[in-house]
Amino acid sequence: MYEFAVTPAVTQLRRPGVIITEVTPDSLGAELELAPNDRIIRVNGRNVRDYLDFRFQTAGETELTFKVKKPNGETLEIEFDRDEGEDFGLMFEQIVPRQCANECIFCFCKGNPADARPSLFVRDEDIRLSFLYGNYTTLSSITDDEMKRIIEQRLSPQYVSVHATDVKTRAYLLGGDESRADISGKLKTLLENDIEIHAQVVLCPTINDGAQLEKTLRDLAAHYPKVVSTAVVPVALTRYNTDDRLTRVTPEFCQRTIHEVEKLQREFRKTLGVTFAFLGDEIYVKAGMDVPSRRHYGNYPQIEDGVGMIRSFLSAFEKLLSRKAEPPALAGGGALTNRKMSVRTHSAAMVPQRFENLDFRPPANAGGSALFGTILTGEMFAQILAAQIEKYNRATGARLKVIAVPNTYFGGDVSVAGLLTAQDFLAVKGQIVGDFVIIPKSTIKSDEPIFLDGMSYDTLKQKFDVPIYDLDTPGLIKFLSAPVV
Numbered sequence: 001m002y003e004f005a006v007t008p009a010v011t012q013l014r015r016p017g018v019i020i021t022e023v024t025p026d027s028l029g030a031e032l033e034l035a036p037n038d039r040i041i042r043v044n045g046r047n048v049r050d051y052l053d054f055r056f057q058t059a060g061e062t063e064l065t066f067k068v069k070k071p072n073g074e075t076l077e078i079e080f081d082r083d084e085g086e087d088f089g090l091m092f093e094q095i096v097p098r099q100c101a102n103e104c105i106f107c108f109c110k111g112n113p114a115d116a117r118p119s120l121f122v123r124d125e126d127i128r129l130s131f132l133y134g135n136y137t138t139l140s141s142i143t144d145d146e147m148k149r150i151i152e153q154r155l156s157p158q159y160v161s162v163h164a165t166d167v168k169t170r171a172y173l174l175g176g177d178e179s180r181a182d183i184s185g186k187l188k189t190l191l192e193n194d195i196e197i198h199a200q201v202v203l204c205p206t207i208n209d210g211a212q213l214e215k216t217l218r219d220l221a222a223h224y225p226k227v228v229s230t231a232v233v234p235v236a237l238t239r240y241n242t243d244d245r246l247t248r249v250t251p252e253f254c255q256r257t258i259h260e261v262e263k264l265q266r267e268f269r270k271t272l273g274v275t276f277a278f279l280g281d282e283i284y285v286k287a288g289m290d291v292p293s294r295r296h297y298g299n300y301p302q303i304e305d306g307v308g309m310i311r312s313f314l315s316a317f318e319k320l321l322s323r324k325a326e327p328p329a330l331a332g333g334g335a336l337t338n339r340k341m342s343v344r345t346h347s348a349a350m351v352p353q354r355f356e357n358l359d360f361r362p363p364a365n366a367g368g369s370a371l372f373g374t375i376l377t378g379e380m381f382a383q384i385l386a387a388q389i390e391k392y393n394r395a396t397g398a399r400l401k402v403i404a405v406p407n408t409y410f411g412g413d414v415s416v417a418g419l420l421t422a423q424d425f426l427a428v429k430g431q432i433v434g435d436f437v438i439i440p441k442s443t444i445k446s447d448e449p450i451f452l453d454g455m456s457y458d459t460l461k462q463k464f465d466v467p468i469y470d471l472d473t474p475g476l477i478k479f480l481s482a483p484v485v
């Protein structure tokens, strides 16, 4: 589900070049009289298709010629020199994702309500977005030009949805024929050219689990370290997924999978020195088991896929709580034994640190007393967060309440925070307490303040009587970390 990293599909034919959207005043771009809506078509005689091409073709070059098409149709050639590493001061249009040609039986598009907004039906399969944002592609319909581009422009790492190394099984999952499903040759070419791969398996009970999963993980691990890691994430079915080839993931299935994969993980740690195969956090939560230790995840190679998020949060929260447990030091060096005894000397002190660098204004009465508010999150994470918040409340005197918000929009097995919608938040409005509400930042589209159900962030804010803050995990930790003085 990569909706947040892509722009909506466009239907018009792509014209050559890349469009400038912003020019920084007094920059090199401004000096060259480049302006928004100008299209850079060629750099030093080479075609430009998007900003990755622009970046690649200008990298390290100090003598440059741009061929630029102005909005009025005029074409200019601009020759210039630049200092080494000098920035152009240009912003470009986003990459329009290439669409996939698969018919995966578990495709998230099939789990959308029919009236979901069009961008939720975009089936992106784009090696550029894979490199830039960690979006997974299947490589099934990758062209020779794209393969060449990955290698030439070093678009490494690539994130590849392998699902199964058995070609028959992969073809079944992708809904295509075996020749398209077989990517062994393409993977070999990428690996031989030192392109790193992070792999993913969407685990579908009875299809690619058990012995199939073991084969897939062993086949991929044989290419370590070029295949750097593999994430195994459970298929998540909404109430709209009615395909009877799919089986829902149960707690027993998760327990069995953990048991089976743990053996392999131990083996990989012995032979490769790393865990290599990482199970999605949902598998542990659904199994009713603790997520593995910090050591298990190494440098969290699959954190972009959400794998290891819970452990990473718990580690950060542990640090936060240990800081809160220490007696806070006064700026003047004295020990503060009672927070309520602290004295503000001037109005500037009224802006607590916790609100610095966050893109919202603090509640009027925040910072002077212990926090009192509500945190909304998905059902999967709520229990884990609530246990930590309870410790935080005890340590600081805060009165924070965590609410597990059911996902009514997608329904089914969907319980992750990132897929909550505005209407889900509104459904729990009556349970909110305190001076503010915190919602997961990932529920808002990254390039537009809108929720998955199409409601704008402004509309939601108007429907609540208290301010809403959208925070990601580091943002929440930062919000809770600031000393209450």
Ligand code: SF4
Residues within 6 Å of the ligand: 100, 101, 102, 103, 104, 106, 107, 108, 109, 122, 123, 124, 125, 138
């Ligand atoms: S690759 Fe499969 S899951 Fe991804 S968008 Fe295409 S059909 Fe859907």
